[in-house]
Amino acid sequence: MLDLTKPSASAAGQPRPADGRDGSLLPMTLAIADYDRTRMLVDGRVKPAGIDLAVTVGSIPEFCLVPVYEQYDVAEMSLSWYLMAHCRDEPVVALPVFPLRMPVHAYMYCRADAPYTDPRELVGKRIGTKRYRSTINVWLRGILKDFYGIVPSDFHWITPAQEGGGFVIPPDVQVTLKPGEMSDIEDMLFAGEIDALFTPVLPEAVLRGDRRIRRLFPDSRAESRAYSRRTGFLPMTHTIVMSKRLVEREPWTARSIADAVVESQRRWVSFAHADPKHLTACEAVYTLEDERAAYGPDPWAHGLEANRAALETFIRYANEQGYIDRRPAPEEIFAAGTLDV
Template sequence: MTKKLSLTLACGDYEIVRPLKEGTVEPDGIELNILTGADSTTRHWRFLRNQEYDVAECSASSYIVARDRGMPFRALPVFLHRRFRHGFVFINTGKGITRPTDLIGRKVGVKSYQVTAILWLRGILEQEYGVPHKSIEWFAELDEDVEFTPPEGLRLSKIPDEKSIETMLAEGEIDALLHPDIIDPIIEGDPRVGRLFPDYKAEEMAYYAKTGIFPIMHVLGFKQALVEAHPWIVPNLYQAFEQAKAIAMKRMRNPRLVPLAWYQEAWEEQEKVLGPDPWEYGLGERNRKNFETLVGYSHQQGLISRPIPLDELFLSTSQGRKRGTFRT
């Protein structure tokens, strides 16, 4: 029997990776040990700090910073997680914040400064709403995935370990909070906490209509030594992820899979607004604009020393013109 290369992949437990996890799709020549138990923050840390996984779904922002620092990682343009972010700007309702510019001069918390969701939000607030990122005093709860020295003029502090950034918002120690997840005070209906954009879906749809950007959150990272030793895994894994997503998207068209009364209507609305493949992989025109915007924000905000070209950030998946296609 031909021996396959055994690789450990850490990623989220998503529908679009289910065919890989269940073995419906098997990358040619590769045996995957797929780990889905870690939350995103922990997975990114363990990959970038400890290099515990061969391949990992990784914070796009932290990956960009890692490449700028010359750290031994590479990535595929496989974007397992995207999310619009206007609904993740939370405010203390007693602070008189009713519009984005009310954040200027305020104390604003973040999970960590480098988080991709927060990078997008700082960029969007600055570019679309006139809120300079250096006009805010920032408070971070966690250490960064990659060591980071704040640039001149950036006010950034880490809160004490015994404090919670979400509790600080509710109790008024900070005025607002940018967070990658829905925070507990919102889930619990705490009246002291609300959203900056109450109709965040309308804001997100307007943002997409203007920019064509459905923000990319994560990339598929590799240990550089692994790619150098086995370059053939790059197109093989890329093709496997494409196949898995195609199978998943076809399966998800069945409204019986999800216990939502208006699931079909939501699916049709998504297709009408975002097109048939909002989670497309590769570096087509839409994805290039998407990721170049993120790189631009990273440079503008002092996380990286230069705008890094995408051809330096992503491995080539080409198998030759009109070659390497698959049929589902």
Template structure:
């Protein structure tokens, strides 16, 4: 039996695998606990620290563009609506999206996938040019070859983004899983939920956050194990509750993901997140050689 070191955040998809409710006689997923899961991203793209790893879609595309040793599988394991992730301080008064030009917006990293989606929505909904907003970040890119654009400033110090909002150091902030609860902060896009729903109805998928990659060396040395691991992911996805006509946070398959990937690649190119254009064939080519028609 092949053992694959695996990182997946806890979710309705991953828990049946972690609990052993789904298993294979040919491959064992040896789960490594990394929390928050984004701390696994840099080790994966820089050192192939794991055989199988959840990875933010922006990081995955950057890794491919910079020829890092990962293979992107057609497996979306985390998606969410993004417009509500852009927040401001209630105490400092209302801030409308149209007023963001020239404002200071904090985000953990310019390459953070949630930030990419928020900027894409601001451009799509309000025509806001991202280079005319002042982006302040804490972290650099997981793919070390990438350098932020000139209009991005790296912040020093250890003050959190919510504290910076409270103190007026920034005008707005983008947060993801760490979005504060309560009424101290308010969404900048007041009708975020309605706009998100309309976007989903128009595009047919929920904005992608995380997919799954395999290490290139693992794919070369044991492609059968990667195929079997993908089969386990497919089985786990079938157990995720689904409601007809409702957005689904997971998505599998080459054909199902071709158009969503084009949308993400276009947004990344517009924001200076990729050094060159990528085609879907280039992005999925290595995985198609391994999986064939398995995913479709």
């Protein structure tokens, strides 16, 4: 778990040569989730050139809740929070690497006995969500507007937690705070106090196999795949950020970290795709083939150009939904020298 109660050792104030080529290593700290694609970076099998990296592993939601760049030199971070921080000129800069992507259509739920099978049937209804500002909600609301003609003010939003991150609810959107836990929102769904649930994580009820809950779309997998075919991308929800002061002082570190993240993923994907038997998944042999057919050979590609369409779309959504007051070009939001990782 991330420990944000005390400062961590970092590269701040560490004197060293400009590029680390003398064989010495710059101490740096990284906070990231333990994904299969990052594990070789976490366990040290992949090392960023010129850097002695101390890695802290956290749970995925933590990177959406706190400004991790204030404690760590490098950190995974919610894409929506980062965009807000960037447009406020906070001392943080991102790398064009994306450790988390999601088929976002899978994260809309309703009761199993509800009549809803299309988002347009939820107009005027109550939507429960952990936080209105969650990155997945930026994607979902943008998709609903672009493809279903629905805007955020068409719903009444119910949340159990304060927004945080400096986010202010747009004046035309109705959000009611009912303090509690995410499990309370699930209980509200079953009690009929909300009509649907938009969530960045699988509901506990789903994990325990509760048959009272189902996805909104009868075939959400088909919806996700159709969206990716139409847009050409699988939505990203997290990026990697660095201390801007560190990057300004040691600019080579940004490319070193970005390359290491890409290499960790490359090795994992090569291993997993070499033989489906490497994976503890009963239908891995089918799943890998299906995913290649549905999403193309590299839906997790990093770098700017491979992700330009997704980033421009997300930036537009964030601006339309009041997260940011302008639309920065994708080139602007990433560290120099990293765009072609």
